[in-house]
Amino acid sequence: MRSTRLRSAALVVAAQLLSLAGPAASSSASLPGGLGDPGLRAGDTTPPQVLLAPDREPDGAAGWYTAPVSVTVSVTDDLPSGGGVASVAYELSGASTGSGTLPPSGGIVPVSREGATTVTVTATDAAGNAGSATAELRVDLRSPAVDLNGLSDDVLLRQGAVQPLMYACFDTGSGVAACDAPLARGDLLPTGVLGDFEVSVTARDIAGRVLTRTLRYLVSDRLHFASEAGLTGTPRVGGTLTMVPAIARERQLGSLPCQWRRDGFQGPPS
Known part of the structure; x- marks a missing residue:
């Protein structure tokens, strides 16, 4: 009988302790799997780390690529239990332009236009800390x-x-x-x-x-003709014939003056 009363008293004390703890005690036990522990997020002041790595070394001179290039984006967070990376965004400026988002772990950003393009990637964690990285890629696709x-x-x-x-x-x-x-x-x-x-x-x-x-x-030292001299028009009484001069292939001569004859008599130059 005495042992039963002791167990009942212990249960009452435990119930009073839970009542004093209030809703905070029950909510803290249900946080894993969400955005992380709010206490950990509150103490997280370090931004995610962003790394940009082109898919190859420049194959042209002076740091230029002679074909389109892609950038691999890698993102890590020093306190994943505080919620980890919430968002990753990129922006292209210069020869290539545009913007978009990537998965929290990173991804691939292609650069295909000729000229210099700046790639900027920004990652933000659940605590609101933002980290970014920038790379300039220069692409030359054509010969001079x-x-x-x-x-x-x-x-x-x-x-x-x-x-x-x-x-x-x-x-x-x-x-x-x-x-x-x-x-x-x-x-x-x-x-x-x-x-x-x-x-x-x-x-x-x-x-x-x-x-x-x-x-x-x-x-x-000789003339080379691109076309010979000729006449245009229909030969008939009262008609008009037009002389077309020969064209020399020599660049300096161009059209040559021509002289024509009719019935053995010399006509006007053309």
């Missing part, structure tokens, strides 16, 4: 270009002709690093000797891409 100011291969030049070599190099990606030729811009092509000749202009961009354009030309 060479402009010869209208000159084309197999151009014909008369012996002694005055023909300057005008050229320029362009690049829309990393930019032009060098534009080299045996002649300076504006120098005259050698035309004093008959024969076939060539001159090359080489462009190199900062990423290391190279393009060479070669101009081949013939120095001749």
